[in-house]
Amino acid sequence: GAVVSQHPSRVICKSGTSVKIECRSLDFQATTMFWYRQFPKQSLMLMATSNEGSKATYEQGVEKDKFLINHASLTLSTLTVTSAHPEDSSFYICSARARIPLSYEQYFGPGTRLTVT
């Protein structure tokens, strides 16, 4: 149980285009979903936290107009990288927290590798 999927796993796009990444909790309802970014050989950096039906909370330094997050249901969150540039190339990982009282355990998706040319 507690499986999180991400789609696509890998995407290459041209500079100036937008890319949407989906994150789904497959066998549980997620009250909260998180989006992370990871550069090569570095740690994960939290970009934003989203709760179903409400606006995402972005971390300091993350442009909300560039990284649009939608959490439309208890099993789906999307991250759209708008007007992508080469510096947006990175590994994007989502995680989900199950709807269990007093549980803070997170389950991670397999990640999406974005390359902007």
Added chain:
Amino acid sequence: GIQVEQSPPDLILQEGANSTLRCNFSDSVNNLQWFHQNPWGQLINLFYIPSGTKQNGRLSATTVATERYSLLYISSSQTTDSGVYFCAVDRDDKIIFGKGTRLHILP
């Protein structure tokens, strides 16, 4: 904000050796998890351990919340244990990752 420090940053061991990875955090937390990131980037949950001790096969973890540290033990290392080990703490819905320990097990 809360600081999470992992040590050592890099560790090279011979197959069969034991290892201890440490995670220190600067403030009280709601949760602590250990992850193994495989070569393809997938984060694999190892332990959800806000306090106490847990064991799973050759791996075990101990968190002493009052002293703000957690330890991950790997016994009889195998080459498949290679990769990066992260600890992550959760406080007020903010998840902070340490920088990881890069473990390389030599055959």
